Amino acid sequence: QSVLTQPPSVSAAPGQKVTISCSGSSSNIGNNYVSWYQQLPGTAPQLLIYDNNKRPSGIPDRFSGSKSGSSATLGITGLQTGDEADYYCGTWDGSLTWVFGGGTKLTVL
Amino acid sequence: QITLKESGPTLVKPTQTLTLTCSFSGFSLSTSGVGVGWIRQPPGKALEWLALIYWNDEKRYSLSLKSRLTLTKDTSKNQVVLIMTNMDPVDTATYYCAHRDMGIYDDAFDIWGQGTMVTVSS
Numbered sequence: 001q002s003v004l005t006q007p008p009s010v011s012a013a014p015g016q017k018v019t020i021s022c023s024g025s026s027s028n029i030g031n032n033y034v035s036w037y038q039q040l041p042g043t044a045p046q047l048l049i050y051d052n053n054k055r056p057s058g059i060p061d062r063f064s065g066s067k068s069g070s071s072a073t074l075g076i077t078g079l080q081t082g083d084e085a086d087y088y089c090g091t092w093d094g095s096l097t098w099v100f101g102g103g104t105k106l107t108v109l
Numbered sequence: 110q111i112t113l114k115e116s117g118p119t120l121v122k123p124t125q126t127l128t129l130t131c132s133f134s135g136f137s138l139s140t141s142g143v144g145v146g147w148i149r150q151p152p153g154k155a156l157e158w159l160a161l162i163y164w165n166d167e168k169r170y171s172l173s174l175k176s177r178l179t180l181t182k183d184t185s186k187n188q189v190v191l192i193m194t195n196m197d198p199v200d201t202a203t204y205y206c207a208h209r210d211m212g213i214y215d216d217a218f219d220i221w222g223q224g225t226m227v228t229v230s231s
Binding site: 056090 | 146155157158169170172205214215217219220221223
């Protein structure tokens with residue numbers, strides 16, 4: 001049972017938009033930056049979003065992040081079949097330990 | 110270019126001690142703000158953060174595993190070593206090490222190793 005709650009799965013059609021939520025508390029999301037990771041099948045996670053809403057170089061602007069209170073959201077527009085992956089949010093909890101969400105499997109129908 | 114690579118045994122017996130090494134290049138663990146973390150992922154399950162060591166030798170450990178984990182760094186060899194005692198079959202997972210630079214990405218792990226699968230079985 002993760003400290004950060006994500007929906008187990010989301011799905012949408014190619015070209016559409018999808019959002020993935022990450023719900024926490026004041027001890028983690030509420031007072032810390034959130035990052036998001038994409039894990040394609042059989043590969044290591046890759047940083048998608050950091051500091052709530054910033055994209056590392058090379059990450060398309062189809063990916064966006066936001067935070068409000070103790071929740072964060074990852075948005076993906078113009079869905080492609082190559083976006084099918086597991087997505088994880090992460091942040092500090094109490095500033096001493098790091099936590100990840102339980103992960104969300106994205107299916108592009 | 111930053112790269113990290115995990116190495117260690119692929120199979121350990123229950124109650125044994127696991128020693129994993131993260132060998133990295135493209136950065137120095139003596140640079141202010143830099144850290145290396147360890148994260149694991151049981152087959153078909155979510156990521157679980159284990160530990161993090163900083164340039165100044167500060168360490169952070171998962172509260173649930175703290176009693177079993179030890180992190181050390183060898184700056185001259187560009188290596189970080191994770192030791193996990195009293196291994197159990199539930200510790201079967203892919204173990205990743207990852208880079209963190211507080212000066213660039215604040216709170217995030219920006220570069221990950223490819224991971225190494227460890228199976229705990231008698």
